[in-house]
Amino acid sequence: xxxxxxxxxxxxxxxxxxxxxxxxxxxxxxxxxxxxxxxxxxxxxxxxxxxxxxxxxxxxxxxxxxxxxxxxxxxxxxxxxxxxxxxxxxxxxxxxxxxxxxxxxxxxxxxxxxxxxxxxxxxxxxxxxxxxxxxxxxxxxxxxxxxxxxxxxxxxxxxxxxxxxxxxxxxxxxxxxxxxxxxxxxxxxxxxxxxxxxxxxxxxxxxxxxxxxxxxxxxxxxxxxxxxxxxxxxxxxxxxxx
Amino acid sequence: xxxxxxxxxxxxxxxxxxxxxxxxxxxxxxxxxxxxxxxxxxxxxxxxxxxxxxxxxxxxxxxxxxxxxxxxxxxxxxxxxxxxxxxxxxxxxxxxxxxxxxxxxxxxxxxxxxxxxxxxxxxxxxxxxxxxxxxxxxxxxxxxxxxxxxxxxxxxxxxxxxxxxxxxxxxxxxxxxxxxxxxxxxxxxxxxxxxxxxxxxxxxxxxxxxxxxxxxxxxxxxxxxxxxxxxxxxxxxxxxxx
Numbered sequence: 401x402x403x404x405x406x407x408x409x410x411x412x413x414x415x416x417x418x419x420x421x422x423x424x425x426x427x428x429x430x431x432x433x434x435x436x437x438x439x440x441x442x443x444x445x446x447x448x449x450x451x452x453x454x455x456x457x458x459x460x461x462x463x464x465x466x467x468x469x470x471x472x473x474x475x476x477x478x479x480x481x482x483x484x485x486x487x488x489x490x491x492x493x494x495x496x497x498x499x500x501x502x503x504x505x506x507x508x509x510x511x512x513x514x515x516x517x518x519x520x521x522x523x524x525x526x527x528x529x530x531x532x533x534x535x536x537x538x539x540x541x542x543x544x545x546x547x548x549x550x551x552x553x554x555x556x557x558x559x560x561x562x563x564x565x566x567x568x569x570x571x572x573x574x575x576x577x578x579x580x581x582x583x584x585x586x587x588x589x590x591x592x593x594x595x596x597x598x599x600x601x602x603x604x605x606x607x608x609x610x611x612x613x614x615x616x617x618x619x620x621x622x623x624x625x626x627x628x629x630x631x632x633x634x635x636x637x638x639x640x641x642x
Numbered sequence: 643x644x645x646x647x648x649x650x651x652x653x654x655x656x657x658x659x660x661x662x663x664x665x666x667x668x669x670x671x672x673x674x675x676x677x678x679x680x681x682x683x684x685x686x687x688x689x690x691x692x693x694x695x696x697x698x699x700x701x702x703x704x705x706x707x708x709x710x711x712x713x714x715x716x717x718x719x720x721x722x723x724x725x726x727x728x729x730x731x732x733x734x735x736x737x738x739x740x741x742x743x744x745x746x747x748x749x750x751x752x753x754x755x756x757x758x759x760x761x762x763x764x765x766x767x768x769x770x771x772x773x774x775x776x777x778x779x780x781x782x783x784x785x786x787x788x789x790x791x792x793x794x795x796x797x798x799x800x801x802x803x804x805x806x807x808x809x810x811x812x813x814x815x816x817x818x819x820x821x822x823x824x825x826x827x828x829x830x831x832x833x834x835x836x837x838x839x840x841x842x843x844x845x846x847x848x849x850x851x852x853x854x855x856x857x858x859x860x861x862x863x864x865x866x867x868x869x870x871x872x873x874x875x876x877x878x879x880x881x882x883x884x
Binding site for chain 1: 666736778798874
C-alpha cells in the first residue's frame with residue numbers, strides 16, 4: 401500500500417478552510433496535513449467544526465515556519481497552481497501527477513502536494529521547491545477554485561489513480577529536499593562571493609537555476625558530487641570579505 | 643460538443659449550499675441548475691455571495707415542486723448516493739457514469755445528475771426516477787461528503803471525461819549536443835585544473851557527471867547559464883600550468 405502524499409497548505413488564512421481541507425483529505429484517505437505559517441496560529445479551535453469529524457488529521461497536523469522547512473524531508477513535491485509562470489517545470493494533469501506520486505510512493509519515497517494561500521495562491525518562491533506543477537482542468541472562464549475544493553480534487557484523483565495503477569518502475573529516489581536546499585545555498589553563496597549576479601537579477605536567476613537543478617532530480621549521491629565539485633572549484637580562490 | 647448534464651439538487655436546505663454548488667458547476671463548465679423544492683424558497687439572496695461570481699447559473703436556475711417534475715423532459719438520469727439500497731439499478735463509478743452521460747449527450751439526449759438533501763440524501767422515491775446510481779469512491783471510514791463537494795467531483799469527472807482537456811505542453815527543446823559537449827569540456831577542464839579527480843577515477847567520474855547533465859536535458863539557454871557559472875567560479879582562481 402502506497403503512503404499517500406502529504407497535503408501542505410502554505411499560509412492558510414482561515415482556520416475554517418484548514419478544517420474543510422482536513423475533511424476533504426479524510427474523504428479520500430489522505431492522513432498527513434502540514435501547515436506553513438497559518439495566519440491565525442496553530443492549533444486553532446476554529447478548524448474543528450468544519451472538519452466534520454476529521455479531527456484526527458487536525459490533531460496530527462504539523463506547523464512549519466517556512467515552505468522550505470515543510471518540504472525538508474520529502475523526495476518529490478508537486479505544486480498546485482493555475483498559472484504556468486514561465487518556469488521550466490513540467491506541468492501535469494491531475495491524473496499524470498497522481499501516477500507520478502503513486503509510483504514514487506510505492507517505491508517508498510516521501511511525497512507531497514503544495515497548495516497556496518486563499519487569495520493569492522503560491523508565490524514563485526514556494527513553487528521553486530517543487531518538482532512539477534499540477535493544474536486542474538477548470539473552465540478557463542471560471543478558474544476560481546477554493547482551497548478545500550482543490551484539496552478535494554487532489555484527494556479524489558489520488559484515490560482514483562489507485563484503481564488502475566500497475567507496477568510502474570519508479571525513478572530513482574531524489575535527494576531529500578533539505579540536501580537540495582543545502583546545495584542551492586552553497587552554489588548561491590559561492591556566486592555571491594564572486595559577484596556573479598547583476599544588480600536586481602539575483603531572485604530570478606536563482607529561481608531559474610534552482611529549477612534546472614530540480615529537473616535534474618539529483619539523488620543524495622549526486623548532491624554530494626556537485627557539492628564536492630563546487631568546493632573544488634572555489635577552494636583555491638581567495639575569499640572576498642562579505 | 644456535448645451538452646453537459648443538468649445538475650438537480652433535491653430539497654437543498656441552505657441557500658449557501660446552492661451558491662457553492664453553482665460555483666463548482668462553473669469551475670467545470672456545467673451551466674444548468676435545477677432545484678426541487680428548496681427549503682428557503684427560490685430565488686434567494688443568500689446563494690449569491692457563496693457562488694463567487696457564478697451568478698449567471700443562479701439566475702438561470704429553475705425551481706420545481708417535485709423530483710418527478712424536475713426530470714420530466716430528460717432522457718437519462720443518474721442519482722448520486724452512497725448506499726446501494728437494494729434497488730435493481732446499475733451502480734456506476736463516476737468515470738463510468740460520465741462516459742455513459744457523455745455518449746448520450748453526444749447523441750442529443752438530455753441528461754442530468756441528481757443530488758440529495760444535505761443530511762439525508764436522496765429518498766428511495768427520488769432514486770426511483772433515475773436510470774443508474776453513481777457512487778463516489780470515498781474512504782469507507784469517512785463517507786461524509788458535503789453537497790457542493792459532490793457537485794464539484796461530478797463536474798470534475800465530467801470535464802475529465804471530455805476530449806478537450808489535458809493538452810500537455812511540449813517539453814522545451816534540449817540544447818544541441820555540441821553545446822552540451824562544450825559544457826562538459828569546460829567543466830572537466832576546470833576540474834583538471836584544480837586537481838579534482840583521484841588517480842584512475844577520471845573516466846568513471848566523468849561518465850557519471852555527464853550522465854547527470856544529460857538527464858537534466860538542458861536547453862541552450864541553460865547551457866549558457868552553467869558555462870557562465872563555471873567561468874564566474876573559476877575566474878579569480880590562479881591558473882595551474884597544464
